[in-house]
Amino acid sequence: MQALRRKDILGLEEISAEEITLILETTRSMREIMLRKIKKVPTLRGRAILNLFYEPSTRTKASFELAQKYMSADSVSVAGASSSLVKGETLKDTVRNVEVMGVECVIMRHPVSGSAHYLARNINASVINAGDGMHEHPTQGLLDLFTILDKKGRLEGLKVVIVGDVRHSRVARSNIWGLKKMGAYVALAGPPTLMPPDLEAFGVRAYDRVEEAVENADVVMALRLQKERQDSGLFPSLREYAELYGLTEQRVAGAKEDLLIMHPGPINRGVEISSGLADSPRSAVLDQVTGGVAVRMALLYLLLGGIKEE
Amino acid sequence: MKKLLIKSGRVIDPSRDYDQEADLLLSGAKIEAVEKGLKAPAGTETIDAAGLIVAPGLIDMHVHLRDPGFEYKEDIFSGARAAAAGGFTAVAAMANTKPVADDLSVIGYVKERADRAAVRIYPCGALTKGLEGQELAELGRMQMGGAVAFSDDGRPVASASLMRNALQYAKGIDALIILHEEDPSLSAGGMMHEGVVSSLLGLRGTTAAAEEIMLARDLLLLQYIGGRLHVAHLSTAGSVEMVRRAKAAGLNVTAEVTPHHLLLTDRAVKNLNYSTNTKVNPPLRSELDRQALWEGLLDGTIDAIASDHAPHHSDDKDVEYDFAPFGIAGLETTLSLMLNELNANRIKNLTLPLLLEKLTTAPARILRVNGGTLRPGSPADLTLIDLKQKVSVNPDAWYSKASNTPFTGYRLTGAAAYTIVGGEIVMKRGVVTEKEPLLHG
Numbered sequence: 001m002q003a004l005r006r007k008d009i010l011g012l013e014e015i016s017a018e019e020i021t022l023i024l025e026t027t028r029s030m031r032e033i034m035l036r037k038i039k040k041v042p043t044l045r046g047r048a049i050l051n052l053f054y055e056p057s058t059r060t061k062a063s064f065e066l067a068q069k070y071m072s073a074d075s076v077s078v079a080g081a082s083s084s085l086v087k088g089e090t091l092k093d094t095v096r097n098v099e100v101m102g103v104e105c106v107i108m109r110h111p112v113s114g115s116a117h118y119l120a121r122n123i124n125a126s127v128i129n130a131g132d133g134m135h136e137h138p139t140q141g142l143l144d145l146f147t148i149l150d151k152k153g154r155l156e157g158l159k160v161v162i163v164g165d166v167r168h169s170r171v172a173r174s175n176i177w178g179l180k181k182m183g184a185y186v187a188l189a190g191p192p193t194l195m196p197p198d199l200e201a202f203g204v205r206a207y208d209r210v211e212e213a214v215e216n217a218d219v220v221m222a223l224r225l226q227k228e229r230q231d232s233g234l235f236p237s238l239r240e241y242a243e244l245y246g247l248t249e250q251r252v253a254g255a256k257e258d259l260l261i262m263h264p265g266p267i268n269r270g271v272e273i274s275s276g277l278a279d280s281p282r283s284a285v286l287d288q289v290t291g292g293v294a295v296r297m298a299l300l301y302l303l304l305g306g307i308k309e310e
Numbered sequence: 311m312k313k314l315l316i317k318s319g320r321v322i323d324p325s326r327d328y329d330q331e332a333d334l335l336l337s338g339a340k341i342e343a344v345e346k347g348l349k350a351p352a353g354t355e356t357i358d359a360a361g362l363i364v365a366p367g368l369i370d371m372h373v374h375l376r377d378p379g380f381e382y383k384e385d386i387f388s389g390a391r392a393a394a395a396g397g398f399t400a401v402a403a404m405a406n407t408k409p410v411a412d413d414l415s416v417i418g419y420v421k422e423r424a425d426r427a428a429v430r431i432y433p434c435g436a437l438t439k440g441l442e443g444q445e446l447a448e449l450g451r452m453q454m455g456g457a458v459a460f461s462d463d464g465r466p467v468a469s470a471s472l473m474r475n476a477l478q479y480a481k482g483i484d485a486l487i488i489l490h491e492e493d494p495s496l497s498a499g500g501m502m503h504e505g506v507v508s509s510l511l512g513l514r515g516t517t518a519a520a521e522e523i524m525l526a527r528d529l530l531l532l533q534y535i536g537g538r539l540h541v542a543h544l545s546t547a548g549s550v551e552m553v554r555r556a557k558a559a560g561l562n563v564t565a566e567v568t569p570h571h572l573l574l575t576d577r578a579v580k581n582l583n584y585s586t587n588t589k590v591n592p593p594l595r596s597e598l599d600r601q602a603l604w605e606g607l608l609d610g611t612i613d614a615i616a617s618d619h620a621p622h623h624s625d626d627k628d629v630e631y632d633f634a635p636f637g638i639a640g641l642e643t644t645l646s647l648m649l650n651e652l653n654a655n656r657i658k659n660l661t662l663p664l665l666l667e668k669l670t671t672a673p674a675r676i677l678r679v680n681g682g683t684l685r686p687g688s689p690a691d692l693t694l695i696d697l698k699q700k701v702s703v704n705p706d707a708w709y710s711k712a713s714n715t716p717f718t719g720y721r722l723t724g725a726a727a728y729t730i731v732g733g734e735i736v737m738k739r740g741v742v743t744e745k746e747p748l749l750h751g
Contacts, residue, residue: 112630113512114512114631117583
């Protein structure tokens with residue numbers, strides 16, 4: 001297998017369709033490993049990885065940690081709260097200290113957009129962006145692409161609708177870039193206060209009404225709605241949001257028969273998506289999580305240029 | 311009295327539309343004569359200015375010198391040396407120091423240190439106590455102590471009622487108010503211009519309307535009350551249009567623009583990969599805004615060019631984007647950036663006399679300070695310019711303590727060759743020469 005010719009994975013905006021294809025193919029092999037009884041390969045034995053999380057995370061963090069364990073890497077996880085950040089140490093100092101301990105790859109989640117770029121500029125180790133502010137969450141984007149490809153057999157020509165708080169969503173941004181590069185058609189829907197200004201930058205179309213957006217859709221993806229957006233006056237109440245924009249059987253009735261339902265989690269049941277839909281056979285919510293581990297294994301393998309397995 | 315003869319330069323004096331080859335004789339701290347073929351007594355120190363432009367000393371009407379309180383970022387002496395290196399003979403220093411320059415004692419401190427600095431420093435006083443936008447500062451006392459204008463720069467005056475009172479009170483003592491126009495409720499959390507690029511980068515945006523709403527409010531108050539307003543660092547097309555209309559309606563308003571708003575757009579934040587040297591307030595705007603600023607500059611809507619020199623220590627800037635302070639250090643790039651535009655012939659109707667007017671006569675007129683002219687009898691503050699000199703922007707070589715600029719590595723044509731303050735050469739070919747060893751501290 002080839003390796004990725006790059007030091008970092010910072011966002012899907014800067015990754016080519018060829019690279020995405022390579023990552024998705026590698027992900028498929030990695031999922032094979034996950035299905036084995038003994039989920040462990042020696043590929044990254046003796047390699048050191050740091051998981052640096054300045055924001056709370058369950059899914060992404062667990063997913064990266066498991067991926068590292070399955071690949072036999074040595075890793076440590078540092079949470080923002082327990083790190084020296086609270087003692088006033090800068091990000092640059094924190095990571096440089098860890099780097100001289102032998103870390104070759106840093107996985108970072110950070111509340112500030114662009115901080116993954118900042119980090120990558122300042123260290124020699126590889127950086128994988130596990131979410132930077134409202135900017136990108138490339139591994140989530142890749143696992144979503146993988147899930148869609150796995151379920152639909154293709155990405156090209158599909159209509160994918162992203163519903164909800166696109167404005168503040170790094171998941172949406174990564175998905176938009178990834179999907180467009182792979183030839184899918186992307187539509188957005190949600191209240192205008194939750195849409196990013198000047199959408200033409202992304203080359204996608206936004207709809208005010210979900211019903212209109214999901215017409216003939218192959219995939220619909222709901223985004224998590226943060227309660228704090230209500231506090232800053234962007235929408236009146238969770239109740240009203242659910243009634244106007246929440247995904248329900250009825251609301252997605254105009255989509256294709258085999259509509260795939262997705263959500264990056266964690267789900268606010270009954271707000272952005274009804275339980276009925278989230279737990280329906282059409283839902284791929286849990287498949288996304290499985291794919292998440294495999295995608296991260298693939299990225300570690302491709303970035304750290306793992307020794308040939310067989 | 312010590313004399314200095316400046317021979318055979320192209321003398322441009324925007325204060326009286328003078329543009330011809332001539333000699334200049336300085337006598338002590340004053341200009342004695344400007345004419346062709348001047349004779350000076352044998353032994354008079356002479357600068358051969360053939361091939362150089364001789365202009366009134368440049369005045370930067372908007373700088374932050376960080377002194378007192380943030381001397382690790384800049385101090386009055388380093389800021390003054392940076393000004394001299396950049397061709398400025400005088401600067402107006404903003405009040406957001408620590409303590410805030412909201413009191414006669416701080417104005418006095420700045421003036422006392424300024425006496426020992428390389429260039430003239432005109433302190434601006436705060437408009438409100440502690441820049442808090444609650445109570446008026448002692449404008450009259452500070453004015454008597456030498457404050458040339460009043461501003462809460464860096465912070466907008468949120469309360470319309472306080473702004474009204476400030477205008478009315480300032481009118482009574484004929485004081486100039488400099489405004490930083492920004493609606494804080496609209497700009498809260500904003501890191502850059504709101505638009506295509508902020509959406510792409512996932513950075514919180516500040517809309518053009520945040521500036522325009524406050525400007526509209528203050529122009530309405532000005533129309534109602536009268537007085538003198540100067541709008542700092544105009545950044546949007548809408549603001550330019552509002553100032554244009556206000557001037558047409560006869561309001562006493564002036565405006566300035568910075569080189570970075572004239573030369574860069576929000577694209578720079580992306581192109582420079584989230585470099586915090588692009589983080590500035592008001593933010594780098596859209597291409598349409600940038601073009602409107604040039605139009606405003608050329609048609610007279612915008613009176614002056616000012617650097618808004620905002621020096622920061624690299625420890626403060628070398629962090630994640632949201633955590634970095636706003637500001638670009640511009641004293642040592644402003645003139646070269648503008649001359650380079652002139653040399654590049656990109657802007658139709660941009661001429662050297664017009665450019666110099668915006669950097670000399672206009673700021674002197676707005677601030678009502680001596681200077682901005684080469685009339686005999688005026689202070690011997692001059693800037694000699696080499697239009698052909700090539701410079702490469704390298705903050706490591708600056709006199710400023712700061713290095714926060716998005717222009718690092720730019721190759722520019724045109725620079726100050728000599729800076730002369732009160733008849734003394736304070737900068738020659740990039741080297742700042744101080745009259746006497748300074749007692750810093």
